[in-house]
Amino acid sequence: MSAMARRSILPGPGLTRAVLWAAIGFAIGAGALAFGLKADEGQIFGLGYLFALFGFLLGIGAFRFWLTWAAGREIDVHEEHAAHGRAGDWRRYFRFTTDHKVIGIQYLVTAFLLFFTAGIAAMFMRFELAQPGIATSKDLYNMIMSTHGAMMITVALISIIGGLGNYLVPLMVGARDMAFPKANALSYWMLPLAVLLVAINPLLGGFDSGWTAYPPLSQQANLGQQAYLMAFVTVGISSILSAINFLVTVFRMRAPGMSLLRIPIFVWALTVTATLALIATSVVAAAFTMLLFDRLLGTSFFRATRGGDVILFQHLFWFYSHPAVYIMGLPGLGAILEVVPVFARKPLFAYPLAVLSFISIGVLSFMVWAHHMFVSGMAEFFHIPIMFTTELISIPTGIVFLSALGTIWMGRIHFKVPMLWVFGFVWAFLIGGITGVFLADVPTDITLSDTYFVVAHFHYTIIGGTIYGLFAGTYYWFPKITGKMYSERLGRLHFWWFSIAFNATFLPMFWLGIEGMRRRVADYPTALGTVNLIVSIAAVNIALSVAVFAFNMVRSWRRGAPAGANPWNAQTLEWQTASPPPIDNFDVIPTVTATPYQYGSLGSTAGEGRAAP
Amino acid sequence: MTAQLGHHASPDEAIAARSNMLLGVKLGILSEAMLFGALFAAYFVVRADSPGWPPISGFERPELILPGLNSLLLVSSSVTMQLAVRAVRSGEGSRMRRWLGLTMLLGGIFIAVQGYEFSNNGFGLDSGIFGSTFYILTGFHGAHVLVGLGLMTIVMNRARRGLVSREHDTALEATSYYWHFVDVVWLFLFSTLYVL
Numbered sequence: 001m002s003a004m005a006r007r008s009i010l011p012g013p014g015l016t017r018a019v020l021w022a023a024i025g026f027a028i029g030a031g032a033l034a035f036g037l038k039a040d041e042g043q044i045f046g047l048g049y050l051f052a053l054f055g056f057l058l059g060i061g062a063f064r065f066w067l068t069w070a071a072g073r074e075i076d077v078h079e080e081h082a083a084h085g086r087a088g089d090w091r092r093y094f095r096f097t098t099d100h101k102v103i104g105i106q107y108l109v110t111a112f113l114l115f116f117t118a119g120i121a122a123m124f125m126r127f128e129l130a131q132p133g134i135a136t137s138k139d140l141y142n143m144i145m146s147t148h149g150a151m152m153i154t155v156a157l158i159s160i161i162g163g164l165g166n167y168l169v170p171l172m173v174g175a176r177d178m179a180f181p182k183a184n185a186l187s188y189w190m191l192p193l194a195v196l197l198v199a200i201n202p203l204l205g206g207f208d209s210g211w212t213a214y215p216p217l218s219q220q221a222n223l224g225q226q227a228y229l230m231a232f233v234t235v236g237i238s239s240i241l242s243a244i245n246f247l248v249t250v251f252r253m254r255a256p257g258m259s260l261l262r263i264p265i266f267v268w269a270l271t272v273t274a275t276l277a278l279i280a281t282s283v284v285a286a287a288f289t290m291l292l293f294d295r296l297l298g299t300s301f302f303r304a305t306r307g308g309d310v311i312l313f314q315h316l317f318w319f320y321s322h323p324a325v326y327i328m329g330l331p332g333l334g335a336i337l338e339v340v341p342v343f344a345r346k347p348l349f350a351y352p353l354a355v356l357s358f359i360s361i362g363v364l365s366f367m368v369w370a371h372h373m374f375v376s377g378m379a380e381f382f383h384i385p386i387m388f389t390t391e392l393i394s395i396p397t398g399i400v401f402l403s404a405l406g407t408i409w410m411g412r413i414h415f416k417v418p419m420l421w422v423f424g425f426v427w428a429f430l431i432g433g434i435t436g437v438f439l440a441d442v443p444t445d446i447t448l449s450d451t452y453f454v455v456a457h458f459h460y461t462i463i464g465g466t467i468y469g470l471f472a473g474t475y476y477w478f479p480k481i482t483g484k485m486y487s488e489r490l491g492r493l494h495f496w497w498f499s500i501a502f503n504a505t506f507l508p509m510f511w512l513g514i515e516g517m518r519r520r521v522a523d524y525p526t527a528l529g530t531v532n533l534i535v536s537i538a539a540v541n542i543a544l545s546v547a548v549f550a551f552n553m554v555r556s557w558r559r560g561a562p563a564g565a566n567p568w569n570a571q572t573l574e575w576q577t578a579s580p581p582p583i584d585n586f587d588v589i590p591t592v593t594a595t596p597y598q599y600g601s602l603g604s605t606a607g608e609g610r611a612a613p
Numbered sequence: 614m615t616a617q618l619g620h621h622a623s624p625d626e627a628i629a630a631r632s633n634m635l636l637g638v639k640l641g642i643l644s645e646a647m648l649f650g651a652l653f654a655a656y657f658v659v660r661a662d663s664p665g666w667p668p669i670s671g672f673e674r675p676e677l678i679l680p681g682l683n684s685l686l687l688v689s690s691s692v693t694m695q696l697a698v699r700a701v702r703s704g705e706g707s708r709m710r711r712w713l714g715l716t717m718l719l720g721g722i723f724i725a726v727q728g729y730e731f732s733n734n735g736f737g738l739d740s741g742i743f744g745s746t747f748y749i750l751t752g753f754h755g756a757h758v759l760v761g762l763g764l765m766t767i768v769m770n771r772a773r774r775g776l777v778s779r780e781h782d783t784a785l786e787a788t789s790y791y792w793h794f795v796d797v798v799w800l801f802l803f804s805t806l807y808v809l
Contacts, residue, residue, distance in 0.1 A: 070767040070771075072771045072773075072776055179633045179637065180637060240641075244637050244644075245637075247640055248636050248640070252633050252636060253629075253633075278640060278643060278644050279643065279647055282647045282648035282651065283650070283651040285648065286651035287651065290655065290745075293738075293749065297739070298739030299738055299749065300741055301745050306741045307741045307742030308659065309658055309659050312655055312658050315654075316651055316655065
């Protein structure tokens with residue numbers, strides 16, 4: 001009764017209340033400093049943001065069950081049930097909903113919106129770079145370039161593990177939800193305000209440090225820079241929370257019979273990813289916090305004039321951010337390896353070795369960070385060991401690659417859209433990997449550092465690894481998530497248009513880099529004008545092809561043909577339930593009797609109750 | 614902690630929820646350990662870089678007596694915490710509350726002593742790299758002590774309402790892990806920041 005009475009006074013937990021309380025929180029936090037004490041605008045803004053974030057989460061209802069629990073009151077079972085969401089109610093996507101399938105879609109849609117926004121920023125950059133000279137303004141270019149980078153990094157970090165991972169991991173291991181559904185929803189709802197902060201940073205003066213935020217540039221007063229730092233720390237805390245959730249789910253909530261080597265490879269990839277996120281993220285959070293303290297509280301961690309150490313920031317930053325490359329990459333590789341056996345109709349080649357490779361990539365990724373710093377002036381003796389470990393990591397990566405190729409070899413290949421993205425991945429990631437060797441070698445790296453060679457390299461690895469994996473996975477699981485089939489024709493158009501445009505954009509950049517075109521600079525030597533024009537035209541085509549993708553997804557979701565429970569005749573558990581899955585995922589939790597890749601052998605089943613092909 | 618989907622938990626579900634929660638807390642502590650690891654790494658790097666410590670003359674390193682006393686307090690509070698856990702395991706609710714209360718008292722004194730020490734140090738957060746590293750390490754640790762005290766307050770509140778028992782001890786157990794972690798971090802802090 002008392003709950004009902006409370007609800008009539010204020011709007012119920014939800015977006016309206018969240019926005020309201022965020023505004024009130026900001027006013028309290030900022031106001032306390034603005035009127036009470038001597039404070040600069042950075043401090044006012046910082047405390048305001050902290051309170052706004054807290055108010056937003058309070059308003060969305062993130063803490064209500066925990067607060068009830070902490071107060072020792074009985075938790076309203078009906079309210080808790082309602083928070084899990086009702087099937088078919090679209091409003092659950094805008095609420096604090098604890099169903100992992102809702103949270104997965106929230107992440108996925110957020111990631112794609114960010115992807116489109118950051119893509120528009122890239123279009124602006126290619127407009128500026130289409131011809132030598134300055135068409136708009138250098139400051140604007142720096143600002144847009146930094147925003148593009150920060151947003152795309154976020155996309156690469158959250159899209160697959162947050163989106164597809166949240167939706168699919170409980171289904172693939174045969175659980176009814178994640179281990180901590182409320183913490184799961186909390187990790188999503190920490191994002192909107194942080195993402196908004198990155199998106200509006202140009203209004204606060206923008207930032208021009210790029211996503212790496214090296215001091216001393218990032219220490220200089222500018223609210224846009226501070227907004228980025230605070231947003232990054234927020235995303236970091238959210239990803240630590242979500243990593244714990246993934247690990248406990250995978251380790252403790254698998255269906256009976258799912259031994260370690262019967263876990264789908266996608267889940268294995270995400271498990272290693274979550275481990276990396278868990279261990280590494282707090283290091284970058286510490287680095288960014290120290291940077292914020294330098295800006296706001298007068299500390300001198302990275303101020304060389306007062307005993308601080310600028311290189312220290314780079315060490316701490318890359319200690320996270322190189323593993324982060326694998327936090328971005330491994331989910332993509334996992335999605336690719338998940339798709340391959342289904343469309344080659346063969347067991348996954350060298351599955352145990354692929355698992356071992358993911359784990360060794362995870363371990364090695366902590367020993368290679370300083371290859372980002374060969375020209376930074378770090379200690380000389382560190383160069384060769386880091387070069388060695390970096391090249392070592394190409395062995396497990398190569399095994400993952402061989403696992404994909406070995407599965408394709410002699411398979412009965414079905415050239416459906418997800419499989420096309422696999423082939424695209426093989427090409428793109430191969431180029432990304434091989435060019436990485438040049439950047440791992442100290443002598444070539446010193447020449448190529450900070451040129452477009454690096455830009456081309458990491459776009460080939462991150463687009464080739466993560467985004468190709470994201471597209472492969474999104475097409476592959478679209479029928480499961482929506483219950484509808486996407487348009488195969490539009491999918492093919494998207495793939496070919498995107499792949500040709502992508503290669504035409506980034507392949508010439510290797511050459512531009514060798515010719516000496518500097519990255520992160522709005523202008524370049526006149527002689528490189530023609531190639532840059534071609535690159536810009538190609539880049540527009542990437543954007544157009546992505547528009548086809550967006551159109552396909554939206555239209556197919558609304559009026560695609562019904563897909564059925566298992567359109568691909570796949571053997572992993574998520575296909576052994578309805579599409580979209582019921583709210584409790586499975587009517588009966590399946591029992592696993594074999595690895596999920598028994599293609600080609602007769603009479604094999606992955607789980608009981610599997611539909612006959 | 615509560616059953617998923619809002620059903621009342623069956624015994625099996627309750628056991629699973631408990632072990633999930635405790636594993637989650639351990640993983641969270643691992644991440645926290647990395648946070649302090651990063652701060653310690655920063656401390657050692659700048660200290661190795663600098664010609665002396667404190668790098669600028671005029672600052673005195675804090676004396677050992679008060680923080681030494683504080684170390685004793687915190688170590689004892691880990692012991693009392695464990696006694697509280699043992700009491701709840703043998704089903705002695707009131708004894709558990711006494712030990713938990715004592716743990717909170719010790720933690721509270723620790724914070725008070727540290728506050729006194731902070732206000733009497735001859736240097737601040739903005740006193741160059743020496744003050745920066747000292748206060749970020751002790752400050753982050755102090756914040757963790759406060760969080761621990763908050764968690765204990767919640768457990769105490771629930772215990773008063775009879776909600777903590779041998780069958781429902783997950784929150785206390787989880788809080789004890791966290792508290793021991795905070796204690797261990799302090800021992801590292803004390804030996805590096807004050808003694809070394």
